[in-house]
Amino acid sequence: MKVPFIDLQQRYQEEKSELLACVDNVLSKGHLILTQEVNEFEEQAAKYIDVKHVIGLNSGTDALMMALWAYGIGKGDEVITTPVSFVATTGAIVHVGATPVYVDVCDDQNIDVSKIEAAITPRTKAIMPVHWSGRIANMDVIMAIAKKHNLIVIEDAAQSMGAYYRGKHGGSFGDAAAYSAHPLKNLNALGDAGFMSTNDDEVNRKVRLYRTHGLESRDNCVLYGVNSRLDSLNAEVLKFRLERLKAIVDRRRHNVELYKSIIKQESIFIPPEKPEEHNSYVMFITQADQRDKLKDYLQSHDIESLVYYGTPLHLHKAAARFGLKKGDLPVAEAQCEKVLALPHHQNLTDDQITYVAEKVNAFYGV
Template identity: 45%
Template sequence: MAKHDIPYVNLPAQGREQLDDLKRILEQVVLKGSFVGTHDDLALLEKRLAEYCGTSEAVALNSGTDALFLAMKVAGIGEGDEVITPPNSFVASTATIVQVGAKPVFADVLADQNIDPEKVARAITPRTRAIMPVHLTGRVCQMDEIMDLAERHGLVVIEDAAQAIGSMYKGRLAGSIGHFGCFSAHPLKNLNALGDGGFVTTNDSAAADRMRRLRAHGMADRQTIDEWGLVSRMDTLQAAVLGYRLDKLPDVITKRRANAALYQKLLRDERVYVPSCRNEEFNTFHTFVIQVDRRDELQAHLRSIGIKTAIHYPVPIHLQPAAKSLGHEMGDFPMTERQADRILTLPVNQYMTEADVETVANEVLAFVRQ
């Protein structure tokens, strides 16, 4: 049996490539001696992020989770409100709804893993205040239908774009379509910090200004606290690293898209489901997810020959112990549940060679054709 060495992510390769520049950035931050809450440093990054994402405002925060939380907070979502979101996301989407005091209401997904607008429409009640579509895998949801529903029912749209920086739907960038766009800069993301980080995009300047106060204890200045806030500002070092890596993001996306295109070309077998890219989509492929039977066996086989994969996510949120009080059970969201047993995330990182992609694809095909 042939042995390979293909990691799922390759942060060491990124580190080696950028080490000299990162040392220089660290030295500049250390010698400047200002590590948190530096307005000029954050303001510059925020200006660039807003320009990149096609909005007038961006607010730099310490995580994508806080981005979701603060977007809902400034939108006035709280006790007694309902927020519609899919059950197949990372837990942060649902957890932040609970943390602001609202109730998560799930809507099932389409074959491409993104929320189904028809299911969203059925989930709307008099208590619904917002829709939180999740642009899973780097593919933007069907936002025309979602924005139409929001307009007709007077709802706020909070895009969970944690996996979708640079992705587009009908020429519009993720995070610029709804009222708020919430992004993560976790080390595993396409635009990644050296630790946790995140930001919110919006065209609402008043909401952005309020978020900036809330991220720093609610302080208008050192002597004045406008409202009770929290500590959610982005560190100066992470802001500097993200500013540096923002210049490299187009190349990262180009390489990941090339890897994904090669997978799509090679994995043409009825036993391997690969969601196609529609003409109106520009998918940045934070992840490349296939759907197969005997998923766990395939993953174990690939691991045994040195190919690392992941599963995003094996247990839907509505079936997690923390969600017990919501009253859901197996069968409530059949598409999500079926996908949870079949999804497998293949490596697609920008440091893979064409030979690596071909190796992974060939091993997958050899297994499913047994």
């Protein structure tokens, strides 16, 4: 039995008629930039997340940078974040001139909130938690710390569409949040895309200027921005897929629960879901002993898996400037040697999930 890790080809066949209708609807109008389709997606996404403003952008990375930019965070400032994320989290902080300050993680790979206050210095301006794999960080504690120390909270919510913590949607806790609509996300566009949310009217105003060169009108530039607009076709596709998001998350959650019911050994750790969490499972990341051998074993049985990611952010070559070394963040480092994402997308059958789980058990001799 073949079990693919990615379902984009399957998803196209499933959605083909609707996607082609999206293309026709947009292209037939002859307008492709900052059209009504973008406005409608922003309004619908804001309602879904339960925030005042959503601004469509060209990537989650730009959403992070623009949130930092809009809050005046830059050279000489520090932003507390986690070493377990995609490189864009650190990259956004660096690109605005600030310095990332890493705090180690808990067993679920999210930031260890008990270690945040010790990392605060007079230069700290913000906390940037990452809702890794679609599991919301402990935002109650993070927001209390931020309030106590007068810090901005910018959520890296790239993987959190469809995820909740104590009934609140990811990205609705902090001052601003950044979302990715990359093709591998639960809510995905046809290519790179993203958006930012906020309840701050002034930040909303600034980011809408930033995304289109700082132009209030064609001949009136009030500040120097960039080109980071969500294009109309992706907005139309995201409108359609937003309607299906809950069903997609529900199916992924079903698949993960099936894995949990079959995989029965301590050699592969699956972070438990706490009662206050509702994980959207953008990725289903386990922590496996003999990770690389298990990955090869699964591949020999036509099962695709993915190391996601094998290097914590502070140990990348580009991060050498921050002066951290191996051993400084031991929990994250140990996890990165074990992480393995198993296929769990919504187009897999119960038989396929069962097949993978049984092969995992067989590898460990169960």
